[in-house]
Amino acid sequence: MRVLHTAGDRRAGSAAPQPPVPCRAGSAPFAGAFDDLARLAAALCAAPVAVIALGEAQGVRIAGSAGLSSGQAARIAARCARVRQHELPALVATALPGTPLHLCAGVALADGGVSAGTLWVFDHTPRSLDARQLDLLAALARQALASTELQRLRTELAESRRARQALENELRTFQRELVSANVKLLREARQDALSGLPNRRALEDLRERFRRGEFDAMGRFAVVVIDIDHFKRINDSHGHAVGDEVIRRLGQAIRGCVRGQDVAGRHGGEEFVAFLPGADLDGARRMAERLREAIARIDAPCAFTVSIGVAAGSIGADDLDAVMERADRALYRAKREGRDRIVAAQGDAG
Template structure:
């Protein structure tokens, strides 16, 4: 068995990995969703977000794999990080001198096929991979390799956003009144959720809150922002060329597209915001406690994820985004976001525009 050598920048790479404070952390829906999408696109039973520590590989998210970690010496991903500029593909591990006598090949889980797209940090360090695995030899199509590479970038975006969030939390903890403010905010949030629960109306097709529920939530967010000084962001999302989908494929297919998009928005913003169907093919998103740049990254992730939906036809979205400004009324926010949406459409669609 060919044991993987450490990269030449191993110590700096390990320091970069630890800066994310993610090893041995609890599961997170965002990472789990990307693993499920990768496995579905590549039509394989196993996939993972694997991070390479000094002596082990640890799975931040996994599908079809029992163990939470394995030793580094037997790790396919430890080989993959040695070429961070390209996906490592092993079509048949029994025919590859590096892996033919690997315990993971000879015993459970009986790996035959492996493809790993490196997770490269902003500083250029390969932290691990987003990988897909099968018990049968196989080859991936070009579009599957492209999708795996795109999803690996989304995993890296989640890691970077997580690191930024951690840095902000550390700064807040240095402030003497942080704990008191946090408790006060939690109380207000619980009260706001209780109020909204009584008034929420649900769109029957998508299961999302409807326009009325969003209007209530937006007014509440403005009141809170005026009192506390905390910011938030609002986005308007529109399905590109949706009329063509209805005209060419029928309204049932159009409804299927709206339902799939709604499921994606639910997964992305559950517990940390609100997505609602505003009308037709138009959706609105409320992102409390989020800067405009953080909101833009979230919207870019949504936009790219829509392009990866397995719908059988090309689907894209345009998104207009704006942040709260002191003195804004609900109509002010919506008009700016809507104007940004039309700018995104004028500039070619399938993009995020800020206003």
């Protein structure tokens, strides 16, 4: 730690000092620590004023002080700005222009030749410090230098935390967007784009849910299989655009006829399936009748009808695939008997 006595002149060719930036000690982090060190310096040297000045990019800042009036801050900052570590010590007791103060000594806050600032001591009368006081000032300067390093680390840590928080916020936003995109993809993967109903894959998931026992509490269930009559003729006569519109309108009608716990989907082509947990055969017939009535009211590009097969079973006694097969056979009976009708599976009660 190098002890500097005052120097009022600058060497020729030295770099021009930055303009002074007076600053209240309490305006910066660690201001309390710098004020404490300045008070200790003043007490150890029996001096009325002690100042810790830090060199920063924008100039010199008064980081801590003891006994310093607001009117003296700018003058002291200006004096500090004119002193460089490499300059020869000036005569002790140099007067501070415009104040009753004389500069006793200055100790650079330096480590390895790089100075972070200076600890200055002022008195009202010209005098010099003894060797012991200078040693104590050097010790206090080392503490001040450590405080500047802690301040720097604290600032870097705060910036690092802010950067980390910003990254975490970006990550959370990205994760929410990713989850939303995955949910959308999952929904699209299990939804028929044309009818708006679950697709064949979703109906396969229904089988797995049935095997896992998700519907056991319902006790019974029914299956409704729906097929558009003469759908190929509709496509051939009116075009595939009209056929697609028929699919869309039928999907809307089915959604309007099922309950919240029901699962209805497009099984493929012009065939649809509805799974009605808790329903018996009469409940399946009623749903099918509502659907036929809804279809009769549809304002479609062309009139169309459906054939419907219904079957019912008991959970725990009947397999879902077996009941679907019975409903499918009932559908084909409806086709054979003239279409545009509802047929219940043979042997089913209700």
